Amino acid sequence: MKDIYEKMALFYLGKNAKDDSLSLYKSKHLTTHAAIIGMTGSGKTGLGIGLIEEAAIDNIPSIVIDPKGDMGNLCLAFAQMRPEDYLSWVDESEALSKGKTLQEMAEDLASSNKAGIESFGQDLERVQRFAAVPKTIYTPGSSAGVGVNILGSFAAPPRSVLEDEETFASLINTTSLSLLSLVGIASDSIGSREHLLLSTIFSHFYVGGNSLSMEMLIQNIITPPFEKIGMLSLDTFYPQNERMKLATLFNGVVASVTFSAWLKGEALDIQNMLYNEEGKAKIAIFSIAHLSDEERMFFVSLLLNAYISWMRSQRGSAVLKSILYMDEIFGFFPPLKNPPSKEPMLLLLKQARAFGCGIILSTQNPVDIDYKGLSNIGTWFIGKLQTKQDIAKVVDGIAANSEFSKEEIAKQIATLKGRHFFVKNVHEEQTQEFYTRWVLSYLKGPMSKDDIKTVMQAKKEALPQPKEREIFVQTGMTKPLLNENIKEYFVSANEDSCFYPYLYAELKLRFFNQKKGIDTQENLFYKLPLDAKTFTIEWQNAHEEALMQKSLQAPANASYAQLPELVMREKSLKGFERGVSDFVYESKNLELFMCEDLDLESKLHESKRDFLVRMEDTLKELREERIQKLQEKFGSDYEKLQDKLQKLNMKLQKEEAEASSKMADTLIGVGMTLVSAFFGKKTLSASTISKGASTLSKGKDVLKERTDVANAQLLLSDVEEEMQTLEQRLKEEIQEITKELDIKNYSPQSLIIKPKRSDIVITDFALLWER
Known part of the structure; x- marks a missing residue:
């Protein structure tokens, strides 16, 4: 029976409280979103974990926002369910109180969990299928789990977002609000100079298709790339000395030792966090229990914006493609206030259905959710509630088409057992009460930083580590004297540091294939680090990075790292240009994918994974x-x-x-x-x-x-x-x-289009000094 309902895209939630028949839920119904409501101890976490487990087994990925630390338990699914799997998670004080050794407690846990899973008609094979799904706990601002580079770059949104006025306005608004909240500035979208300045900066760069880093943002606060805001001149609206104060606040954030962790880790790439290289589903858990209230709001707002940008780049779908789950919505989607997270969450509830994205919100109290959001939620899972206000908030909706009266339902909600829920689904005729199945994950409770370190240790070790660059610096060294034909650029982000040398190249690369009707051009940017021990130019060691602001003028009283001799003795940089052109010719191809049986062709620059x-x-x-x-x-x-x-x-x-x-x-x-x-x-x-x-x-x-x-x-x-x-x-x-x-x-076929040498054009080449 298990094989049938899983092939029918049905989620196994538990059993009907009336007759013990299986309680099944069509996965596509989640595209109209769901809310899980119940007091502490009602079983909300177990139900939420069960939903995510079902999605993962059906190859549906999830983004999980975890303010309390409970959802990391998804990583504790043990394929073999052996006592040694549980040994690390035994509560020593509990074992002592029961007069048992840690080994005995581990054996009890393994036995009881296996029996519990089997009591709901599940087996070890099902546990193994879920355990095989990749899971990552991200800890922004902390090294406990996998880091997330939040402040490194504010990526430009895709064209689909730019072309949607409501979505683009929401992105700009919430990004600016969340940044200002991070530095302690309460703002609104109309009367705040700070908000309007940031919004105008982000809009200017995003419309041009350019991303922003925190360093670039600070520089543009001081010297914006426009002369007016609205009808007023920039200096009239927001004088430079006042803008400098704002820039100083953000610079203090970047310079803070505690915020260095926000610059490390994976980029906030939703597609990469949802799927592995084979296109299989992943679970990305963002644990934010360790953050302050301001930091949580900042991160959640940026994450929701990133998810919206990703969502808008997807094609429409009537089936469930992904889940965004938030374990505790309190404070992020209130009915009266307007925190930065509220606007993107409401936008998701309104738009996500069209893209096959399901939003699940969990809370202890229904009054925590904005009433506009309630009208966009199609499924309600109601656990035990005690206050009359909370019960009254949900009873009207549940009573429709129910065999029980409002009074009977109100009484039942107040007396529901743990793990028992009423489910009201707008796609089904009747309300039913069910109790949740035994989850495949071990529910140990909230995970501490040490717990997260333990489960993420192997994954962090497997991540590519950045290579440390060996720099040879002579204290107080002045800028080397070079031939006048050598162009030099200067980028200064940190005045307390010396300038390090790079070769910098900008190129235009064209791909042309008449048969496929392809004629496309892309811009390439390379920075190749140099030092005194560089004896050959190896462009494969370069990294791709565009310089948005660079100067031809060398700053006064600066110190410089040593240049390699092979650069010092050159009269120009022409001899190095051939190398970057050869590197591009050998390494850059346009790969297209096709699947004739499904009548699918890849988009330009679409990866095999995508x-x-x-x-x-x-x-x-x-x-x-x-x-x-x-x-x-x-x-x-x-x-x-x-x-x-x-x-x-x-x-x-x-x-x-x-x-x-x-x-x-x-x-x-x-x-x-x-x-x-x-x-x-x-x-x-x-x-x-x-x-x-x-x-x-x-x-x-x-x-x-x-x-x-x-x-x-x-x-x-x-x-x-x-x-x-x-x-x-x-x-x-x-x-x-x-x-x-x-x-x-179904296997995708690949077509490789190589560039012609004549289609590789170097548009800029210089020696770059950066600090």
């Missing part, structure tokens, strides 16, 4: 389309089966009032099959076929007690045979669809 992700998304959509047709195909047969059951019930009612009462209850149970779950009529029974057969058997026993039952018995046999046939056909066709549309059956 193309594989698009292939997987296409296959998901095709599976959804085929299953939809399957529902239509089996729909008439299902309705006929229901009609037969109804007719049989009516006939038996005519026989005898007492017998008809017994048979009515008996025969209604026959409908609890996989077919019912498939058509969204009812949750799936854990032992569907056996229950149906048992029910039919009991029905036959009752009928045999009567004398005139030959026709009813024949009809019962027909119903049983039709049901079993329908069930088997359904299984076979689902398996066939899944097998046929497995990405293993």
